[in-house]
Amino acid sequence: MQAKAQLEQQISAQQFAPSHSSDSDPQETAEWLEAWDQILDEESPQRAAYLLTALTERARSAGLAVPPPSFNTPYWNTIRVEDELPYPGNLEIERRIKSIIRWNAMAMVVQQNKKDPGIGGHIATYASVATLMEVGFNHFFRTSIQDQTGGDQPGDFVYFQGHASPGIYSRAFLEGRLTRTQVENFRHELREDPGLSSYPHPWLMPDFWRFPTVSMGLASLNAIYQARFMRYMENRGLIPATDRKVWAYLGDGEMDEPESMGSITLASREKLDNLIFVINCNLQRLDGPVRGNGKIIQELEAAFRGAGWNVIKVLWGRGWDPLFAKDRAGVLLKRMEECVDGEYQSFRAKEAKFLREKFFGKYPELAAMVADMSDEDIWNLRRGGHDSIKVYNAYKRAFEHKGQPTVILAKTIKGYGLGPSGGEGRNLAHQSKKLDENDLVTFTQRFNLPISEEDAKDAKLYIPPQNSPEVIYLHERRKALGGYYPVRETASDLLEAPKLEFFKEQIAGSEGREVSTTMAFVRVLTNLLKDKTVGKRIVPIIPDEARTFGMESLFRQVGIYASQGQLYEPHDADMFLYYKESKDGQILEEGITEAGSMCSFTAAGTAYSNYGVEMIPFYIFYSMFGFQRIGDFVWAFADARGRGFLCGATAGRTTLNGEGLQHQDGHSLVLSSTVPTCLSYDPAFAYEIAVIIQDGMRRMYQDDEDVFYYITLYNENYAQPQMPEGAEEGIIRGIYKLKAGSGKPKAHLFGSGPMLNEALRAQQILAEQYKVQTDVWSVTSYNELRRDALRVERWNRLHPAQPEQQPYIVRALEKTDGPIIASTDYMKIVPDQIAPWLNGRLVSLGTDGFGRSDSRQHLRRHFEINAESIVAATLSRLARDGKFNEKKAAQAMIDLGMQVEAIDPALA
Ligand SMILES: Cc1ncc(C[n+]2csc(CCOP(=O)(O)OP(=O)(O)O)c2C)c(N)n1
């Protein structure tokens, strides 16, 4: 029997046998164990494992409380030495390449901080992950070849640890893809020669980065949903099925983010064997150890294995193999098992002597084991994540594994090779940006870099000659894998957006029938799904709210995506609108996960670049649980140049009645306004929705613009009018006059969403009861009006000698005067966005404050946004302007039922 297998057997006997105190017949126990050992030895591990399972099952069926299986394996490598495959590359050249990349990654940050102290950058993360990356770059990450000559190999997707970016740049620099100036300007993006972005940002480097990752937790969740979306595209026949992979490099500290682990069961449930997580377990996060008093690797192993993942641990480098072989009694493993991560960190932060004394010195057998090893030999015992052969074997296994996602838990050292001033293995590693001269020189010696002492002290970038074996090898490897990586392509197949006639049903109005804008939207979506050009590209995404939004008819129409099809007959199979799941279903019914749904939206909204296929996602959610809950994912979506429609349904703090404080949304439009590429709309009528969606489809999928839309959808039913002639431009730009009063208007009433109807009712009350004529305007987007005004204003400011231009809002209101009363179901700050261009005319009525459970009527009275409040505000303002009798205005407050002494709803 091989040494390690033998040892494994001894250890398992020692560790997992019941304790002797409860052993009433040790003799019998020994016989049983011996018999089992024999099977393991003479038959096969599979057979031995099978017998154990059979015994356990027998015990369970006899009613015994058998302890649950442990999800942990011993603290050693999952892949046994004897099962390892030889390394397919030239280890020595790869090591030299890696050393150069390490050096330049470090030098780029150190240089930059010399020039510009405080500009930041990270050196310790890449130092720990370099081998894990380089094995991938040299042997696994494929770039897609889409040209006619090279075939159609699809590329792999790699989510990099964001703060390891210097290493990725350093490699691209060596490949000649980035210039010296770019590298020298790392984090100086606004210079004459712009440099490189701090982290992976497709917005800033659209030909390079694909996936924004640096905010902890984004990569994990997005990678899972990307892998799932790849299968969705395959199963729907939109792309061919291939063996391409999604790799995600994650930090061990990062795994504490709820988003990191929150959806790991989805990956196993969906059997995503196209997904590989590599967790860089350097045992440290920013402030200190990830689990000083425990073992992060064991904790992650149990969690992932319990969740159904294939787990591969890469803990120890090959230098340890002979020690394990010698360790007949299992003392080495025992010592490894008993040390907590805080101790492992100390072993590296101190010196070989300390390691010898504290780790090996604890047991005489261990001390003896390393007695004839020098301090240097001991120090060179590497962790698994720094050993290319161990890493390669783990990747190869993961690559070939079928039926499950794989997580590789690789043990590394934070700041590996950076020495004391670079914080190697120390708590301050993450923040370290400078190395003292001594450590710079030691670095070049340790990694055998042909850099003079002088250049080393200056942290000069180093590039070997183009004809050096390193550079030749580097290019050859990438050529074999399809090209350089990372690279972001945008080989999109633009679509022709449907014309406005397509939406004739919405343009014509509902002929008196009362329908909500949500229902109107569902009709739009239903029709789009049937369209020959765009229908197949639509991706409806819903987090368990389809029935709330009246979308259940889509279940039957296009089916719910289920990778396994429908393995049961649904109880409602005999009904027309039954719950239909199918392998090529179109709807992504995500269950209750807004963050997961947002990741599906991201995968679909960036498919034009990642898969070369324009997909059109509509993610429909409870508006309150959108931006406020998953804002960081939306921000990353924008960074990734995502396109699509976010639809905030059950919108409005008073329109969604009865649900109370947690559900009634009065601020998503404020949050959406903060995302630069997001166009926010708050439509009132079906035809406005149609015009906005039509224009959005044109801009995104026909004209190739990297923007996306946030549209609020309400659940209040009312008659949907026909579109007034020529309203399109105003709808898109943000405002148009809906209904003029019958005489010269004294005031103007702005309304959005269902509050537009309140404005219309106020117009009538003002005319009939107070003889005040007003015009009513529909404002579909205060945010777009503001952005337009800001653009124009900036241009005017920068061109003082040119004739002044007018913002759209100013032009729209040309020749009007008198106060403007804006009523919105959102916060007052939403209309206030355009106040600077309204010369003090604006009075905003909105829903500042916590929501309440009650009916719409009471809610609108409470927040002072109903027709009566609009009338009161108009008269009050006219009275202050000397255009209406103030006593009559005060009387009107009473007649209109205003609660003049009540507490401000913003504080209630
Ligand atoms: C959401 C979020 N919170 C905090 C940070 C700041 N931050 C950047 S890196 C880091 C520590 C990362 O530790 P780990 O994940 O273990 O990665 P390592 O650098 O050790 O490989 C922190 C806290 C962030 N980028 N994102």
Ligand SMILES: [Mg+2]
């Ligand atoms: Mg870490």
